[in-house]
Amino acid sequence: MLLEVRDLHVEFVTRDGVAKAVNGVSYAVGEGETLAVLGESGSGKSVTAQAVMGILDTPPGRIGAGEILFQGRDLLKLKEEERRRIRGARMAMIFQDALSALNPVLSVGDQLGEMFVVHRGMSKKDARARAVELMDRVRIPGAAQRVRDYPHQFSGGMRQRIMIAMALALEPALVIADEPTTALDVTVQAQVMDLLAELQREFHMGLILITHDLGVVADVADRIAVMYAGRIVESAPVHDIYKAPAHPYTRGLLDSIPRLDQKGQELYAIKGLPPNLMNIPPGCAFNPRCPMAQDVCRTDEPPLYEVDRHRGSACHFWRDCVNG
Amino acid sequence: MVEAIIEVDGLVKHYPLTQGVLFKKQVGAVKAVDGVDFVLNKGETLGIVGESGCGKSTVARMLVHLERPTAGLIKYKGEDITGLSGRALKAVRRNIQMVFQDPYTSLNPRMTVGDIIGEPYEIHPEAAPRGDRRRRVQDLLDVVGLNPEYVNRYPHQFSGGQRQRIGIARGLALRPEVIVADEPVSALDVSVQAQVINLLARLQKDFDLSYVFIAHDLSIVRHISDRVGVMYLGRIVETGRDEEIYDHPTHPYTQALLSAVPVPDPEAREHRERIILSGDVPSPTNVPSGCRFRTRCWKARERCALEVPLLAVPAVFRHVPGPAAHDSACHFAEETRVVPPEEPAGEAPDDLDEGGA
Numbered sequence: 001m002l003l004e005v006r007d008l009h010v011e012f013v014t015r016d017g018v019a020k021a022v023n024g025v026s027y028a029v030g031e032g033e034t035l036a037v038l039g040e041s042g043s044g045k046s047v048t049a050q051a052v053m054g055i056l057d058t059p060p061g062r063i064g065a066g067e068i069l070f071q072g073r074d075l076l077k078l079k080e081e082e083r084r085r086i087r088g089a090r091m092a093m094i095f096q097d098a099l100s101a102l103n104p105v106l107s108v109g110d111q112l113g114e115m116f117v118v119h120r121g122m123s124k125k126d127a128r129a130r131a132v133e134l135m136d137r138v139r140i141p142g143a144a145q146r147v148r149d150y151p152h153q154f155s156g157g158m159r160q161r162i163m164i165a166m167a168l169a170l171e172p173a174l175v176i177a178d179e180p181t182t183a184l185d186v187t188v189q190a191q192v193m194d195l196l197a198e199l200q201r202e203f204h205m206g207l208i209l210i211t212h213d214l215g216v217v218a219d220v221a222d223r224i225a226v227m228y229a230g231r232i233v234e235s236a237p238v239h240d241i242y243k244a245p246a247h248p249y250t251r252g253l254l255d256s257i258p259r260l261d262q263k264g265q266e267l268y269a270i271k272g273l274p275p276n277l278m279n280i281p282p283g284c285a286f287n288p289r290c291p292m293a294q295d296v297c298r299t300d301e302p303p304l305y306e307v308d309r310h311r312g313s314a315c316h317f318w319r320d321c322v323n324g
Numbered sequence: 325m326v327e328a329i330i331e332v333d334g335l336v337k338h339y340p341l342t343q344g345v346l347f348k349k350q351v352g353a354v355k356a357v358d359g360v361d362f363v364l365n366k367g368e369t370l371g372i373v374g375e376s377g378c379g380k381s382t383v384a385r386m387l388v389h390l391e392r393p394t395a396g397l398i399k400y401k402g403e404d405i406t407g408l409s410g411r412a413l414k415a416v417r418r419n420i421q422m423v424f425q426d427p428y429t430s431l432n433p434r435m436t437v438g439d440i441i442g443e444p445y446e447i448h449p450e451a452a453p454r455g456d457r458r459r460r461v462q463d464l465l466d467v468v469g470l471n472p473e474y475v476n477r478y479p480h481q482f483s484g485g486q487r488q489r490i491g492i493a494r495g496l497a498l499r500p501e502v503i504v505a506d507e508p509v510s511a512l513d514v515s516v517q518a519q520v521i522n523l524l525a526r527l528q529k530d531f532d533l534s535y536v537f538i539a540h541d542l543s544i545v546r547h548i549s550d551r552v553g554v555m556y557l558g559r560i561v562e563t564g565r566d567e568e569i570y571d572h573p574t575h576p577y578t579q580a581l582l583s584a585v586p587v588p589d590p591e592a593r594e595h596r597e598r599i600i601l602s603g604d605v606p607s608p609t610n611v612p613s614g615c616r617f618r619t620r621c622w623k624a625r626e627r628c629a630l631e632v633p634l635l636a637v638p639a640v641f642r643h644v645p646g647p648a649a650h651d652s653a654c655h656f657a658e659e660t661r662v663v664p665p666e667e668p669a670g671e672a673p674d675d676l677d678e679g680g681a
Contacts, residue, residue, distance in 0.1 A: 185375035185376055185605075186540065186584045186585055187584045187600075187601045189586075190598060190601075191601070193586075215586030218588045219593060239590050254588070256515060256518035257543065257588050262547070263546070266522050266525065267547065
């Protein structure tokens with residue numbers, strides 16, 4: 001396995017109390033594989049990724065327990081110095097909002113070139129040449145002229161492609177993309193996802209795609225991990241989960257997508273609201289919103305049951321759920 | 325009997341670009357909306373879809389008089405309301421209300437929920453006698469599914485979905501006939517979106533409302549709309565009943581837009597044909613001649629640069645009645661099905677049962 005996260009716990013200490021953002025998350029990504037981490041705001045999907053990248057704000061954040069094994073080494077045991085050498089070179093991140101992730105006062109050429117100067121010790125001139133190559137690679141028209149331009153001079157789609165170029169500059173083994181197309185229009189989103197998939201095939205890298213969009217997941221992912229209130233509630237190969245979800249939350253999300261044959265009818269809606277992370281309900285965190293909840297769900301926290309060799313579900317009644 | 329409640333005719337909004345400080349001179353214009361026509365019938369939902377910068381929000385703002393059109397007419401029940409001011413405008417405004425996109429910035433954080441929802445009564449005191457307002461506000465909270473006891477709370481005490489309900493309650497306060505909803509669910513989480521869509525659908529029935537529903541999420545627009553207009557760079561390029569647009573699109577932009585939407589079905593991955601458009605939307609300050617989509621269109625020919633295509637039933641379909649015969653502003657309109665037909669509910673009938681429960 002390229003990356004293995006084991007039983008990760010992250011909490012944030014705030015004035016009002018401790019927010020338990022990640023409560024025992026485990027997942028793994030292999031080389032060339034795409035893992036989609038699906039969840040709503042506050043589900044802990046981004047915080048987990050930040051912990052993997054080592055860019056969590058500490059304090060207020062705190063990694064309580066867990067292991068993050070990257071190419072066999074536990075990143076949490078490394079010194080910051082060693083992590084810095086890995087970050088950017090062997091694992092890289094693509095952020096949602098390219099405009100705020102790029103430095104507004106440096107030209108895109110300088111920012112792309114910096115990767116080569118810092119990690120590879122190249123001269124500025126060589127680094128600039130590599131920057132042009134990269135911009136070409138992500139199909140920025142007129143790369144040689146535009147390398148001196150600043151981020152605000154590019155459109156949203158082009159900025160996101162520059163972010164992708166920067167993430168892939170040093171051919172990392174793992175890329176984490178946090179909602180990479182959420183801020184983009186659909187036609188541009190399709191361009192960007194296409195490019196990302198193409199580059200992933202070419203470099204055979206592992207990709208963690210963090211998203212809330214079930215459509216994007218169906219398009220590109222090999223496996224899905226569904227997160228709710230800081231835990232993985234279901235983990236499965238992409239085809240299985242759309243065919244027969246094994247957790248009522250996943251089922252609820254799939255059912256709330258408007259379908260043609262439901263036009264004019266009421267949409268299925270998951271009742272209630274996601275829980276407050278400072279006060280997660282006892283038992284299964286989803287139980288107050290769950291149509292299948294029984295007494296045991298209010299008292300016993302479900303482990304990730306094995307549905308089959310490739311699937312897990314954190315629902316006491318996953319059998320009923322899979323069978324509809 | 326179909327009765328038009330709003331008619332929009334040749335609506336234009338240009339924002340001038342000026343140069344110089346003392347002697348300002350106009351050097352160009354941002355053509356945000358550049359000739360839009362549509363009709364909203366009583367009790368129906370007109371969906372307007374398009375990408376950012378296509379002018380859909382500007383259209384919404386003109387409908388509720390937050391922007392004054394540069395040219396064109398907006399008629400409410402047959403009467404031109406574009407040039408109204410003062411008392412006459414106020415009277416019309418009561419009947420056309422807006423629900424905004426962002427429930428975080430569209431509610432004043434220093435006002436209580438009761439004050440926010442009751443504020444329309446301050447502006448239109450004739451709508452409700454002073455002594456009756458608190459009760460009305462509580463009724464409205466109940467109508468949108470919030471606890472009436474929340475009147476004294478502040479917006480920050482609510483989640484995004486609840487705030488959007490507050491925004492909807494405010495929109496309903498004056499009992500309008502038309503609600504213009506500009507991306508009302510796009511800021512919400514997936515599990516909460518469906519709740520708000522259901523609420524809007526229920527309110528439409530209960531209060532006999534007509535909606536202009538603006539969004540970029542094509543599947544939600546399809547679910548709620550009777551008719552759909554597709555906008556590109558300040559103009560409507562195609563319009564028709566929902567199945568005409570979604571199943572029988574004839575404009576290449578609509579086809580590209582529909583094909584680009586990710587389908588939540590991994591089985592569709594292999595046999596789905598996607599049209600990936602090259603490049604970005606041109607700047608509205610410098611709109612291409614002729615057809616404005618031609619710079620990204622794979623079908624563009626010389627004629628497209630010379631002649632502006634009109635929004636009408638294309639000649640090829642004019643004499644063949646059928647779903648392809650609807651308004652489409654393309655010289656080379658062709659019918660192409662881009663979204664694979666959805667399988668009838670056979671595969672997962674259980675889901676539906678549960679959905680209804």
